[in-house]
Amino acid sequence: MRNYRRFIKVTGIVQGVGFRPFVYRIALEENLKGWVNNTAVGVRIEVEGNLENLEAFQRKLTEEAPPLSKVEEVIVENLPYFGYDSFNIEKSHGKEEVLTLISPDVSICAQCEEEIKNADNHRYGYPFTNCTNCGPRFSIIQQLPYDREMTTxxxxxxxxxxxEEYKNPLDRRFHAQPNACPDCGPRMWLTDQRGNPIDTQDPMEELYRRLKAGAIVGVKGLGGFQLVCDGKNPAAVQKLRTRKRRPWKPFALMMRDLKTLRAYCHVNEKEEEILTGIQKPILLLDKKNEGLPESIAPGQKRLGIMLPYTPLHHLLFHGSLEVLIMTSGNISGLPIEYKNEEAIDHLGEIVDCFLLHDREIHIPVDDSVSRVVLGKERLIRRSRGYAPIPIKIEGIEETLACGSHLKNTFCISKKDMAFFGQHIGDLENLETYQHFQACVDHFKSVYGIQPHIIAHDLHPEYLSTVYAEKETGDKVAIQHHHAHIASCMAEHGIHEPVIGIAYDGTGYGTDGKIWGGEFLICDYEGFQRVGHLNYMRMPGGETAVKEPWRMAASQLYALRGEALELPLSMEVSEEEKTNIIQVLKHQLNCPETSSMGRLFDSVAGLLGICKTITYEAQGAIELEGISNLSESIPYSYQLEILDEAYVVNTRPIIEEIIQDIEKGVEASRIAGRFHETVIRFTIELCCKIYEKYGISKIVLSGGVFQNEILLKEVYYRLTEKDFQVYMHEQIPCNDGGIALGQLVIANRRIKKGDNKSCV
Amino acid sequence: MDYITLAHGSGGKASHQLIEGLFYKHFQNDILLQGNDASILPKFSGRIAVSTDSFVIHPIFFPGGDIGKLSVYGTVNDLAMSGAKPLYITLAFIIEEGFSMGDLEKIVASIGEAAKEAGVKIVAGDTKVVESGSVDQIYINTTGIGILPEDIDIGGQNAKAGDKIIISGTIGDHGTAIMALRKGFEFSIDLESDCGLLSGMIHEILHTGAKVKVLRDPTRGGLATTLNEISKQSNVGLLLEEAAVPVKHEVRSMCEILGLDPIYIANEGKLVVIVAEEDAEAVLGVMKSHPMGKDAAIIGTVVHSPQGQVYVKTEIGGTRILQMPVGELLPRIC
Ligand SMILES: [Fe+3]
Ligand SMILES: [Mg+2]
Ligand SMILES: [Zn+2]
Ligand SMILES: [Zn+2]
Structure with a gap:
């Protein structure tokens, strides 16, 4: 039989995922000779053999590829027969023009878990056990190609x-770059809060003793520090709240296993798949009972839970511990800590002891947050396990999109690949801003990207905008809500104009006002604002975001003027009332906003649910939480037309809510009717816009769509009316997702030769 | 006569009455009495500092001062910021027809007193009266001339890493006082402008022989704006301690109600001193013993990097970036 020789190039996530041993194995299976190697461009293969075997080999190459790999492209060339006498794995090569994808960090696999739990195994109890199918990647990679020498x-x-394991192509640890064992690998130790080692025979036993006694432990994990305490110990949870100065914001939990988790939460099939998958985000689940301390997530119907994703986590669940609080190890508002000395410096006051190790984290990555709505996973924070998986978008050039001010995530692209960075945080502090700069620099260097298009938000005072101004390249300023909608469009590969509904907190509008309740007809180039909420005053600017009672007062002032009466539920003092009236009367620092977030705040404020917030969107979240949906009569609203756009006049809603409050109607019913009202006018407006413009594709984006009642009902009712409705899945609907939209819009504008900011 | 009329600015008889009856009465000095088109000043030796400013404040009388006093202090303070000894000022009024003569006299008297206090002579002046509605009551322009001692080199470009930043007292007093009045706030809070003369205290600071790098009065745009300018001129970072910045309780309350940060609010009698670290305590001591600096405090340090920006170490342990305001402060948070 005739022999042929072929050269095959495979690109995608093909490094550090067991791709070469897999190639080796299938080459042996098909009796082929030749070699495979790893380059910065991807995996290169030469194989010789008969046609039938070669075809089978090529089929297996894509069909049976290892679970962590993601094959993007396979290029095959025919070469003259050479006559190799064996199949070999060759050494990695560097240099060439780069675009290899980096794998995210991967949760521990079943086999490794078994090893660390088996007393007879060499790696029994070893917290840094990993193999080709699992372990750290993104967080320890300093440079490409992915080789141990290029990692921490x-x-x-x-x-x-x-x-030996590393060299054996048939071993699970063949070329597992972070491979380690108790004899040679990283070590873990226990210290007091100042970083002095605690002398103990068995650190895990000692740690267990302390956790049971209510200690707060700073654990150096995979992508950064985590603050850990016994989730069943209310005193410990309360202590953590006090020390972290975090009075209400829910804490994430880690539970021993799925069985434990099911005791406290409802878990459907899709949720189980995510919980036990390789990405292991914090998943928001509905509570089944009140079996855990209320202080974990005060006033919430859901808990954020993840299962152990590193060997170290498995080891924490010692003895009777089965529920641990596991929250990011940072000072409120600052980036997650990831270096031993700095963590001791910054977290020493919060923790009672530290569990440290000496495997350095090169690039910190927070835990991701996700949930399942309408049968699909929908990310709220895209970080560990997901970053830096790229999103493929045709025709994009080297671009940096700087993202938003809060919950910043940036996006950088090269050759049709948009790399979405990990969660950076709120760009209010120098520390976070520097973290942002460092991460951008890392992405530029590791992928060899020199962006020549710089996309940023239209808001002049976002620090991400300030950063963009200092970069070189074509700058494109993009309206916040256009970016929200475009981000969802890009996620679904939509190319025709859509009706974009952006229900959001705050975004700078082209009229210099604050937008956030917007109906935009848009494509990637531009948008037309065809509808929005009526403008409301925000007395005290940003302070009105932090104090929902101010929005309530503003609404009342708009209706009643100085004679307004504040409902008792608002718990506002006479002095506060006099002062807020003065501020509104003289319009001192009272910017106007059309934000849906602020409308929710107004209602939360009126009902006295939340006078002052301690975490973002607390008012809206708690309003959703108490809603009783049994009654579906909406409040009154009016659709008016102003400058060719529909304006939802929401004042009658507020008027009727005040009447309800005066009548003594329960807050839960008012909240329910308010939701129903928002849903109704949303649908009605879509129908009107459809009649006028004939567009039936609808895209939902903006942070307010984290409200499940709203998202589901708007989806159901629009679908019933034959609209095609698109919602976010892998990209967050909140500001953590806008960078992708910025990136796509900027590319399109530059290509059209129009980078004059907005429409 | 009770009101100012267009005739008062015409150069005729009414003008002369105004000059002789009012201005000479309050500003009398040998140079002004020369009475010619231009005043001739005696010979200077050394470098001359010049500064000019126009004052268009509303309301014109406010707790802690008035437009007259402010127009002298403002220009004299600006001269003093360069290290100069203020000597002379000129004065130009633009007055709205119908303005009260009584109020004008109050302002003129206040100018006379302020000039005396500052040790400057008013050496030239001008008065225009414009039709009602063309200006808001009264505008005043002053230009000051001072003399600069030989060895003085003070300027925004001189800050070096390690230097200390001192503020002469509580911030935001003037801006909040004016806002409360102008907007007719019915507040129980007592606010008073800090409108005051800084040249005396500066003289004493310079007299210590300390290595003073920068002197600035954080007026419009407040402390944040002034420090941002310095950080860019000197190409350094300025790091403040939030807890060290003195703010009056009343000012803080007013700012909380309005959602404003006192660090962005105007002052009219405050001084920022950037001085070599080793001289900081001595300078602070001198300032504290001067009536204009009794609440003085060291509020921060000059750092190498990141350059061109101002930072505040917050009480919870973060470092807030204090940006140069781009006009109205618009919400960024969701
Ligand atoms: Fe947003
Ligand atoms: Mg000036
Ligand atoms: Zn494994
Ligand atoms: Zn080993």
């Missing part, structure tokens, strides 16, 4: 045993 594992020379 460089400083741990492998022992002979590990080296």
């Amino acid at each position: 594992m460089k400083k741990f020379p492998m022992c002979d045993k590990c080296k």
Whole structure:
């Protein structure tokens, strides 16, 4: 039979995921000769053999690829027969023009878990156990190609045993770059809050004793520090709240296993799949009972829970511990800590002791937050396990999109790949801003990207805008809500104009006002604002965001003027009332907003649910939480037309809510009717816009769509009316998702030769 | 006569009455009495500092001062900021027809007193009266001339890493007082402008021989704006301690109600001093013993990097970036 020789190039996530041993194995299976190697461009293969085997090999290459790999492209060339006498795995090559994808960090696999739990295994109880199918990647990679020398594992020379595994193509640890064992790998130790080692025979036993006694522990995890305490110990939870100065914001939990989790929460099939998958986000689940301390997530119907994703986590669930609080190790508003000394410096006051290790984290990554709505996973915070998986978008050039001010995530692209960075945080502080700069620099260097298009928000005072101004390249300023909608369009590959509904907190509008309740007809180039909420005054600017009672007062002032009466439920003092009237009367620092978030705040404020917030959107979240939906009579509203746009006049809603409050109607019913009202006018407005413009594709975006009642009902009722409705899945609907939209819009504008900011 | 009329600005008889009956009465000095088109000043030796400013404040009388006093202090303070000894000022009024003569006399008297206090002579002046509605009551322009000692080099470009930043007292007093009045706030809060003369205290500071790098009065745009300018001129970072910045309780309350940050609010009698670290305590001591600096405090340090920006170490442990305001402060948070 005739022999042929073929050269095959495979690109995508093909490094550090066991791709070469897989190639080796299928080459042996098909009796082929040749070689495979790893380059910065991807995996290169030469195979020789008969046609039938070659075809089978090529089929297996894509069909049976290892679970963590993601094949983007396979290029095949025919070459003259050479006559290799064996199949070999060759050494990695560097240099060439780069675009290899980096794998996210991967949750521990079943086999590794078994090893650390098996007393007879060499890796029993070893917290840094990993293999080709699992373990750290993104967080430890300093440069490409992905090789131990280019990771923070460089400083741990492998022992002979590990080296053998590493070299054996048929071993699970063949070329597992972070491979390590108790003899040669990183170490873990316990310290007091100042970083002095605690002398103990068995650190895990000692840690267990302390956790049971209510200690707060700073644990250096995979992508950064986590603050850990016993979730069943209310005193410990309260202590953590006090020390972290975090009175209400829910804490995330880690539970021993799925069985434990099911005791407290409802879990459907899709949720189970996510909980036990390789990405292991914090998943928001409906509570089944009140079996855990209320202080974990005060006033919430849901809990954010993840399952252990590193060997270290599994080891924490010692003895009777089965529920741990596991929240980011940072000072409120600052980035997650990821270096031992700095963590000791910054978190020493919060924790009672530290569990440290000496495997350095090169790039910190927070836990991701996700949930399932309408049968699909919908990310709220896209970070560990997901970053830096790229989103493929045709025709984009090297671009940096700087993202938003709060919950910043940036996006940077090269050759049709948009790399979405990990969650950075709120750009209010120098520390977070520097973290942002460092991460952008890392992405530029690791992927070899020199962006020549710089996209940023229209808001002149976002720090991400300030950063963009200092970069070189074509700058494109993009309206916040256009970016929200475009981001969802890009996620679904939509190319025709849509009706975009952006229900959001705050975004700078083209009229210099604050937008956030917007109906935009848009494509990637531009938008037309065809509808929005009526403008409301925000007395005290940003302070009105932090104090929902101010929005309530503003609404009342708009209706009643100085003679307004504040409902008792608002718990506002006479002095506060006099002062807020003065502020509104003289319009001192009272910007106008059309924000849906502020409308929710107004109602939360009127009902006295939340006078002052302690975490973002607390008012709206609690309003959703108490809603009783049994009554579906909406409040009155009017659709008016102003400058060719529909304006939803929401004042009658407020008027009727005040009447209800005066009549003594329960807050839960008012909240329910308010939701119903928002849903009704949303649908009605869509129908009107459809009649006028003939567009039936609807895209929902903006942080307010984290409200499940709203998202579901708007989806159901629009679908019933034959609209095609698109919602976010892998990209957050909140500001953590706008960078993708910015990136796509900026590319389109530059290509059209129009970078004059907005429409 | 009770009101100012267009005739008062015409150069005729009414003008002369105004000059002789009012201005000479309050500003009398040998140079002004020369009475010619231009005043001739004696010979200077050394470098001359010049500064000019126009004052268009509303309301013109406010707790802690009035437009007259402010127009002298403002220009004299600006001269003093360069290290100069203020000597002379000129004065130009633009007055709205119908303005009360009594109020004008109050303002003129206040100017006379302020000039005396500052040790400057008013050496030239002008008065225009314009039709009702063309200006808001009264506008005043002053130009000051001072003399600069030989060895003085003070300027926004001189800050070096390690230097200390001192503020002479509580911030935001003037801006909040004016806002409360102008907007007719019915507040129980007592607010008073800090409108005051800084040249005396500066003289004493310079007399210590300390290495003073920068002197600035954080007027419009407040402390944040002034420090941002310095950070860019000197290409350094300025790091403040939030807790160290003195703010009056009343000012803080007013700012909380309005959602404003006192650090962005105007002052009219405050001084920022940037001085070599080793001289900081001595300078602070001198300031504290001067009536204009009794609440003085060291509020921060000059750092190498990041350059061109101002930071505040917050009480919870973060470092807030204090941006140069881009006009109206618009909400960024969701
Ligand atoms: Fe947004
Ligand atoms: Mg001036
Ligand atoms: Zn494994
Ligand atoms: Zn080993």
